[in-house]
Amino acid sequence: MTISIKDVARAAGVSPATVSRALGGGPVSAELQAQVEAAVKATGYRPNLSARRLRSRHSQTIGLIVADISNPFFTAVARAVEDSAYKAGLRVILCNTDENPQKEAMYLQLMEEERVTGVIFAPTRASVDKLARATYNFPIVLIDRAGRAGGRDAVVLDNFAAADMLVAHLVAQGYRRITGLFGNASTTGIERHDGYVAAMQRAGLTPAARFIAPTVEAAEAETRHWFKQGTAPEAVIASNGLMLMGVVRAMLAAGKKIPEDMAIAGFDNESWTELAGPGLTVIEQPVADLGRAAMQLLMDRLDAPDAPMRKLVLGGRCVVRGSTGRVTGAAG
Amino acid sequence: MTISIKDVARAAGVSPATVSRALGGGPVSAELQAQVEAAVKATGYRPNLSARRLRSRHSQTIGLIVADISNPFFTAVARAVEDSAYKAGLRVILCNTDENPQKEAMYLQLMEEERVTGVIFAPTRASVDKLARATYNFPIVLIDRAGRAGGRDAVVLDNFAAADMLVAHLVAQGYRRITGLFGNASTTGIERHDGYVAAMQRAGLTPAARFIAPTVEAAEAETRHWFKQGTAPEAVIASNGLMLMGVVRAMLAAGKKIPEDMAIAGFDNESWTELAGPGLTVIEQPVADLGRAAMQLLMDRLDAPDAPMRKLVLGGRCVVRGSTGRVTGAAG
């Protein structure tokens, strides 16, 4: 037997409306306020959030849709989003899409059924295009991946510049045959690829990029293949933390030395990158800022639904470690 | 203007009750079923989950309360829980307590307001005791941390045996002065400590344990301190993945060699442990099984509220790597 606001009202000798007002900050005399508070304590009343949401038509809930929360990048973003949301009195529904467009569509539909206030979304490439056409009952802020699809708020890394920076560093260290591994699921991979190509060409070098699934396994297989075939480049850049890990695993398994047998650079300054091999050179993304900013954009949008679209581009920081040490032998 | 079940009913030429039945699998003639489906499509109707939950009194939602989702151990458990829950048609509300008992209490209250079906909870030591006394409107399955508090379903690692196994391995490798670092927030730390002490005593060695905050930072500070003071042991075991990382960081920063300057063993077979230094010897917890089993216990409890309490104890696996290599010099 669950106790409702009516029970509290009876216990306090007031109407349910007054209880509601006392709890929700409405105009209530100090006397009745006290009576209600006492009655709430006495009865052990807990408001029913479903009823509240139904009647008030405020879900006080946002959706956070990402590829996979076990990817440390998204974990960090998610914590920042949750903390900001909590401070704003909002709950968060977390959804993992595994880069599957069907799951993305399903979760967006779920968000409609939950009548969420807004959504923060890291879409696959396939969905970015669909999003441009579709219209939802809630604002959406894209995160990490925006593409050129206008019309949506977004907060992303300056992927082009970051990849450029990484390649420039490798070139300055004396590397020439530099391969790039890029994820094939998101626009992020494309942008990083473009930055890589631009920097290579500026240095008079020939780009050699591979688009693969953005997973540890795919990158590991690719790298293993190189060493088996004897086609490994002098250096490789990996376009996210998972792929970076795959490359390192393959090298250790094959007994190869970093950076002597192959130099490595990548994205996402996850804590293990400091510990693996001689330390890995990476682009550090401001993950917490990314999450906070997304939340801020969402709140601003709720305040001003008709304000112009805003795309926030954050800069990365290049953290140099041993995995891109200077070439020592006779560089080809 | 949002469209409700009444609009669909009007469009289909039936009553709202029939629409509800058509959508929910009630007895409806094939003819009306088709009409309703067409009307749903035509109107773009999306059921309002708050209304549904209010009336049906089924939230179809469970709570998952853990210390910190950015701890890879909890990340892995959470994904397993979410996948199982999703298959069972349940949504998951994720809560991070940061090992703070106040947050734990607050989230448990939130779960009551959400009228969740059940809760999976990794409590701090402080809350384990409180839980034994308290009573909630939903079943709770404890995970990772149960203590001796009976009366609650739980799924945990055999912490005592695992710590014992780790120490036995170190002893077999020739180490004698073995220190243990244990987390002070959970019962898990205590159980692992007890296993450590038992194994040390069985080997005729003197235990030397430290209880500290279960964080990278605390373990790093402690280890740095040892090397500064020259009091580092021959080997250390760290009671979770975060503390293990702290130890490794401190050693690398101080320019110390693993295992020559100090051997390391720990808990949680996170992917980076294979990559750091010579590879780290760890206890692998069956994280996915842990999450799945917790979900299963919860469902069983919902089916049979009065069945006897069940505590499921899973065994760990010892993964031996280079960080506990055999002692080479003249062991003292």
Place this chain on the structure above:
DNA sequence: GATGACACTGAAAACGATTTCATACACGCT
């Protein structure tokens, strides 16, 4: 002393679904 403004309160409607209850109809059986 009438009047308007203001602050507080309760009765009742509303939110959007599911569920209960009553009814209508078809069917098989005696």
Place this chain on the structure above:
DNA sequence: AGCGTGTATGAAATCGTTTTCAGTGTCATC
């Protein structure tokens, strides 16, 4: 023909809140 059984349907009640609406009482103002 009469009757029980079972299935499909709609009207209306219901879930637990918030919100609207209509007072009521107090107070300052003219």
